[in-house]
Each structure stands twice: as structure tokens, then as C-alpha cells.
Amino acid sequence: MKKIVLLGASGSIGLQTIDVCIHHKESFEIVGLSVGHNIEVLKDILTKVSVSYVCTAQHHKELIEEYPNINFFHGDEGLLQLVSLSYDVLVNALVGFVGLIPTLKAIELKKDIAIANKETLVVAGKFVNEAVKKHKVQLLPIDSEHSAIWQCLKGNDRKEISKLIITASGGSFRDKTREELKNVTVKEALNHPNWNMGAKITIDSATMMNKGFEVIEAHWLFDIPFEDIEVVMHPESIIHSMVQFKDYSVLAQLGLADMRLPIQYALTYPNRLEVYNSEALDLRKIGSLHFKEICFNRFPLLKLAYEVGKKQGTLPAVLNAANEEANALFLKGKIRFLDIEDLVMDACKDVWFKQDPNLEDILKADALAREYVRRKIEGLK
């Protein structure tokens, strides 16, 4: 029995993690979970799983009265209390930078980390890797691309890798020119062709910032130089990613779009279990798979991610923070789609940079980038 603490339970990955745990009660027990402000979804979750500890963003007196058997925590301090419980694996399904500090704390406490929260690795991959090494814990990828690479690498020597090949669906606007992007709406951007995901990551897919983050994430997870990480457009999202070895043999992991597979694999690794009510891939039904080159001019944030990843320092924190702010502003209808790119690119040019940051510098760069975007928007008005 693996005991699990789940951060970000009300999001897409969080809910699917709960689904996996419910259908493998013999293997997994969720001892604690966190949600943000979505109390309705929390109540629904609590009809399905019995947990002893819950953290919410804010204090809710009525929850304490309604669930007398649950211990409630709240806020950032509550997340740290939650990750300090007795359990085996932290599933970090938070969205954004907020996942960093609880992750580092859990690693210190020698918990294995199943990580869907790519922003944590983007801004502080070096710190996470150092902590993972020091405290001898496992970092278990949940992102479908990284799970694919991880599955392809199993049993293989990482020194024999010649290239990682990350596939990209291209997101909601893959068939639009830059000219056509000028007046796209939030609703159009949220309509991803292959995956049903949360709002933030769906917008990040449309800008390919998400794919850029995945490149940086892959760099830290698998210790591969950016020169050897390639992104290939693959509209069907059937091949989730690939590894090319030094003999030019390529291994690929394939499947239908179902995030419960990588979630479950991170929890069952090195073994596998049936995925409840899941559908097998049948390539005869799919018929064909397509691949094409990705144009960096069409997707400048992907290009930027490579540059930022190579330059490192505080720059990834700026990239991520500016993107989080711009993404949220677009979702609120306050800026246009192409403004996201401009804001993120400008922030990476203008915000304070330090080459060898400590963790405080990362937090500072994050705060400065957010402030930069907000000021710029106020200036635009």
C-alpha cells in the first residue's frame, strides 16, 4: 500500500489521480490533499475518498463543522504542514510556481515526488535535482511526454541517448498563421484538439510555451543538453515522445490521450497495473500519423524557452512568472492572444538577471517579473 499526499486535487491531473487511486484501492491510499478555492469540487471529492487531512487556500469554518473527522490546514503554511505528514509519495499536480516550495520541503523529508507541476522544474530544476540527489528520493514524471521518455529509457543506459524527441500537437491554433492569431478569442484558445486539460495549460499549449517548458523540464529530468532535445509537430498526439539512441534506434511510447496512464505509471513504477475503463490504442483505426517541422518564427515562445533554458540563472523564473501573469490576463480577457508572447519576451529582456542565483534570487526574479507584467499592462491602458 502506497500512501499518497496529493497537491492540486481539484484540477484535471488531481481528479484523474483520485480516479486512479479509487480504482486501485488495494495499492494506493490518499492520506491528504489540497485544493485552492474550489470548495464545491472538494466536497464532491470527499464523497468519493476518505482522507484525514485537507488543505485549502483559505480558512473555511463551515468545512471544519461539516467534516469533523478531517484535519484542515490552509494557505502556504498549510501546504507545508500537508507535505510534512507520514506518507510515501507526493503527487504534485499544482499549476504554476506555487508548487516549488512544498516540493522542496517534501524532498527534504525524503518523500518521492510524482511531478505534474512542470513550472517547479522550469524555474528551479537545478535546486530540485540537487535536493533529489542529496536526499536520495525519486522524481517520477507525470507529464505525458516525460512519462513517454522515461518509459523508453527504462532498462537503457542514459549515456547511450543521442537525442530526445518531444512531440507537440501544436495546440488549438496550430493551423492558423500569425496574422490569423491577432483576433482569436479565449474560447477558441481553450478548444484543444486532442487533450481536455486545465485552462492555463491549454493556453500554454496554444502559445507553445508549454512545449518550451517541457523542453526545459526534460533537460532537468533526464540530464540532456538542450542541443539534443528536439520538438516535432505530431498533430495526432499518439506518439507521446521518443528517444533516439547512439545506434540510431528510436524508442517511442504511444497511447490514446488518457492522462491516467502516466499518472498511474508514476505511482506503480517500476511495475504496471491495468488502467480502469481505459481504451487500447488501435493504430488500424487511427490510420495514419503525421509529423512535421516546427517553425520557431511561428512559435517564438518555444524558441525563447531554448534560449532561456541554455542561459539559465534567474531567467527561467522570469519566463515562467511573466507567462503565468500574461496567461491569466488573457484568460480574464484583459489582453489579446499575441500580447502574451510580447509580454513574456519583453520580461525576459528587461527584468533583473542573475547568473548564479540562490533560491531567494529565484523568488525575487519571480516577483519582479510579475510586477513587470502588471505595470506594463497598466501602462498600456
Next chain:
Amino acid sequence: MKKIVLLGASGSIGLQTIDVCIHHKESFEIVGLSVGHNIEVLKDILTKVSVSYVCTAQHHKELIEEYPNINFFHGDEGLLQLVSLSYDVLVNALVGFVGLIPTLKAIELKKDIAIANKETLVVAGKFVNEAVKKHKVQLLPIDSEHSAIWQCLKGNDRKEISKLIITASGGSFRDKTREELKNVTVKEALNHPNWNMGAKITIDSATMMNKGFEVIEAHWLFDIPFEDIEVVMHPESIIHSMVQFKDYSVLAQLGLADMRLPIQYALTYPNRLEVYNSEALDLRKIGSLHFKEICFNRFPLLKLAYEVGKKQGTLPAVLNAANEEANALFLKGKIRFLDIEDLVMDACKDVWFKQDPNLEDILKADALAREYVRRKIEGLK
């Protein structure tokens, strides 16, 4: 340094094995090799590699005079002398049933077997597996499909396999109807769209007998029931085969058509080395991959292979022997393309059958099936 004995040096796999060994002199040394009747190719080989032992089908006095430093063997007895030398791995690149006895002898002598000679596993997989287990040697697949599956399985528990998916190019006549097959020529049959291989296997690809043999071979190599081995048409031959696990995750091995990769992998396993002068796969250049269902009515020998594989006994030996004879008759222009199917199907119906054969029974069934085909042809004349 791995010492190698190579059976079938003058064939396609044999010559490519020599190429691999020449370009990794630091890793491999060929101590002995066999050819059949192709003395010209043997002489060419001997300009490139220095070997101490050579076996030819027949005795050639002039070879002994021309190469005083080489010890020559000949015939079936010579093959057994060759496999009894001191070395590490036997590369069996023979074509047909002739590979069986030397393989069993080498296993007894505790040599690892890199096997491209699928007929050996088709007719006597059970005996080979028992010998491999008893003498604790490794059976290393060279066929591209089986190498693909083997690469996908590395590091994974075979109990977690739900299905093997073998890809099929469809051979030279994949786009022809059965009606159109009636008058095809040998030259057309030898024109394989994706692979440049020997004549026998190219004809076997056109009839899909080859794919049927591969299904039986996969059964024995990976201990998977026939119900869980699927064949999918994939005209580009880029995905060489796949494994579906119980969580419906699929791993695939991909690459351009270059048999040196699986040959070399069998020799370097569990490690990898660069393949000399090889080309990396670029899916962006390939553009698209296609998959479709295979119709058993269009390819009756594939259907037959499943039936024969399930029934076992002496039947696989009959299937193989009748096919070897019919294939050779077609290549000599003595029968038409569709006669191959009829002869093989009739032999499987009519020739003597025994359910629990010993090795002598296998040899007897092989001889009876060959006689059956020859008599039938004489009767037809």
C-alpha cells in the same frame, strides 16, 4: 572482444554482419564463417576479414591451396565442426531448415546464439527453448521485428505484456488483388518496396509466409500465446514492431531500413554502439506513417501460420519445408506465384502429423513435406 562464428556469411545478413564486425574491430572478431556454394563472394569476404576457419558446402581443393592459413571444413559435418570451435556468439544467418542442427549443437556447447534464421525457431522452437534453458545461453534476435520487440521489452516485466504488435510492410504485392496475383513474375516478386534482402525471404514477404513465420518466432522468443500476437500492415516499415502492456501503454522501436542495427544490437546487447555510416530517422522528412488491418483472405499463408503455430506438433516443420520447396520452385520459374500458397496449404492438410514429436520426427516431417511437394509438382506436369 567478442569472438564470433558466422553461419551464412555470403547472404544479406551475413555480409552485413561482416560489415558491423569490420567497423567495430575493437569489439568483435570473426574466428570462423560458413558459405554455401558462393565461392566468389567467399573470396571477396576473405580480402576484408582474416579468419582461421571456413566451411563451404562442398570440398574445394583450390581454396586450400590459395589460403594455406585457413582451416577448411565442408558440408553438414563441417558446420558442426565450425560451431564446435572456441568463441562466444554464433551468428546464425543461414536461410531455411539447414540452420537447426548446428544451432542446437552450439547451444549444447554453451554458445550464445544471435539468430536471424527464423526457420530454426519455426520448426523447432520448443527444442531450441528447452536447450537454451538447460544450457543457460542467450538467444539474441536479429530479425528487425523481433529485435524491435526485444528492445521495447528491455527493463520491462514480460508478465506485464498484453500484446505484441508485429508490423508488416505487405511485401512486393501489397497493392495487388488476388486476381492480379495470378500472372505475376519472379522479377516483380523480388522487387520489395522497403528492404533489400535475399531472394527467399523476399518471396516469403510477398506471400506473407515470412510474417507468419515471424508470428511463430515471436511466440517462441517471447513466450506469448498466439492470441496476443497481432500483425498490422504498416507500408513504410518505420515502426519495426511494438509491445502493448497491461496498462495499454505501447512501446515501439523505429528506424530506417538498415539491418546492421538489429545485427549489431544482438552483438552489443545490453549495450549499444554507433552504427558505421548509418542514417538517423527523421520523421519530419518521412512525413506520415500508415497502418491498416491485414485481411487473412488476401494473405492465406499468414492465417495458416497462426493455425499451424497453435496446433504445433510436426505441423510447423511441414509448413516450413513445403514453403521452402515451393518458394524455390517459384524462383526457378517452375510454378506460378499462387501455386506456392496451394502447395503449402495442401501439404499442411495431407502430410503425416504427430502431436508430440521428438527431433527425429521433426526431421521426418520435413523430409516428407519436401517429397510431397516434389511429387505433387511432378504430378502436375
